[in-house]
Amino acid sequence: FYTGNEGSIEGFAENTGFMWDIAPEFGAAIVFAEHRYYGKSYPFGNDSYSSVSNLGYLSSEQALADFAVIITYLKEVRLPHAKKSPVIAFGGSYGGMLTAWMRIKYPHIIDGGIAASAPVFWFGNVPAPPEHSYDDIVTRTFINSGCTLQSLSASFETIRKMADSSNGRKFLNERFHLSSDSQVKNANDGEELIYAIQSVLETMAMVDYPYPSNFLAPLPAWPVKVACKAFISAQNPEQSALASYKAVNLFYNYTGSEKTLCLLGGACGDPFSALGDPDDLFRPNWAITNYGVEFPTATNIVFSNGWLDPWSGGGWRLTPTFEGSLYSLIVEDGAHHYDLRGEHPDDTQSVKEVRRLEKKHITRWIKEAREKYNQQKRITKDRILYAEIAENIF
Template sequence: MTGRLWAVFLGLVFLISIRYSDGLLRDPASFLKTELLQEYVGNGYKWNEEWFEFMPIDHFDFTSDVKFQLRFLINLDNYRTAGPIFFYTGNEGNIEGFANNTGFMWDLAPEFGAALVFAEHRFYGKTQPFGKESYKSVQNLGYLSSTQALADFATLVDWLRKERIPGAKNSAVIAFGGSYGGMLSAWFRMKYPHMCDGAIAASAPVFWFRNTKTPEDVYDRIVTRSFVNAGCNGKAVFQSWQALRKLSQTAVGRVFLNNQFKLSNVSHITQPKDVRFLIGYIKEAMESMVMVNYPYPTDFLAPLPGWPVDKACKSFESPKNSDQEYAKALYDVVNLYYNYTGTVKELCANPETCEGAFSALGDPLGWPWQVRAVPKW
């Protein structure tokens, strides 16, 4: 029976890869009725929080014996002896958020008798190699890299097989991940094929680097397509950006924007060039909304309704009659993302003084360091 299940599982992965290679970028969930998907909302997943206590701070310096504790979440409720290990390669944030929002792994575990492990990425969440000093120096941050994180995962998998999970010495390991975590799962399979038998990388931009054929604005195109397909009038959205720029040119217009967007004092638009951070703030919300455009309510990056992009497009179904109306439509979009609960009294848009769309992940300094420390490929 186990062999048949694996055949079905691998067959599904194969079919998905063919479908996407043909350029059919359709979201299968969009063809399902939302009410039928409520049972898949991941509330109440259970795990044990544990620590691997002897993780090398530098896997490639054999003169250093510095160690730190790496946190992971584990669930063995469905595990059968010698069953596979489904291993989530942690992203740039607290690992609980990814464990709660990766229902695919939880759904598959009973079918395959799999152990579930969610490994936290070094320098994120509770996995701080130098405690409160982790982000205090360049010397410490020098150990924050995807290369070191992959070696962490390999070390952890080796220990899980040999010591932590009973009867798992020869267990297959399937890596899972989404976004940056998906990149890590793909790289984990490539870099450590003797440790990882397969990987499912969701929304993983593994080729989105400089000097590749991938267009730099490829994600902007995806966001635009998603909003247009959800019913937004593309020309109206474009005009709204122009409207913000026009309004920012006058004192009266800037006052209107500050009031309309309920901007906090620390992010008021006081001069024309300040509109750039407001536009960036709105775009970041729209980009994030596309990533979490699930057919049911979620609270991954922010509390949101099901199909949030569809709801956002209600404000952009047709062109507006004035710059003020365009600004109001953009406010409705950004307020949906940052204040769906209605509890936020003011919005903070200046990135130098405010948190961004990914603040819910925690450790906001880690990701800017990582993307700026990546070599120019």
């Protein structure tokens, strides 16, 4: 059972091949459940985003309740022969958080969960990750892929200087192939361009897979290594600036279908806005209050993280370890929920081992769930027998 996250469920189904690969081994049905308010799951149709009142039902708690109801309905109505079948949850990123939280909130409905790249510690209070850990991991991923801090900084500084002059701005607009409504017109636009480039590099680190992929965008194998080649080969300021363009073009236009790029937020649309101040309508630290952080009473959860993934800084544990039946698995050369992707000829040895361990845990969870069910069945039979004996005696 995939706990759908923030997007259309089809994309997650296409990029979670691990479930498809192992399901036949367990004789399992596969269910991908879409998160309310995403894809086609609009509770109020086209008006779902039209008011605060309608949006009031968009929350992780409501999504988890949806999943619980869906599983119960499927087992009791649509798949009655699976009424006593164990259920294993899977999720990546926010979906991984939902998987972990669902096992915590509904342990009677799911028997275990694979929470991949789930930044469950990425909240404001203890034990929050270091303030700059996301960017630190991005930097580490790029340096390990051949870049240097000097080459990256030189590119940004060159763009900053170019944005200060008319000739420099002309160079940026033309050589970056910026669309007419996304032109660098002043120094502030130059800063915005740098921010856009850095955002691309951060996202590229998330999807640094060892083979061509199209999870967030069509990309070649090891895209960070490809991007780094331009940065480290730059011989002059113009080439240094263009290294950033090549990285951005690689991410947004690897297929070569786009003639121009729209990079400045005011023209292209900003998907995020300010989070608000401490006095806004949101409940401070509610995720911590609602779900906890260390999960001392939780059982049967695997938290997996990729060492290349910037989100791993908010992972449950950053080294391979276990506490009770909570396990931390690390894909040493893995990006964002790499282990949930389908088997590939170019898979690294590290991800193969993590998937092997995940299958081992899933096998154990299923065995334990069936043993528990059989034990309950025997107890029920014994109670019926005792009741019949007592009735005959009295």
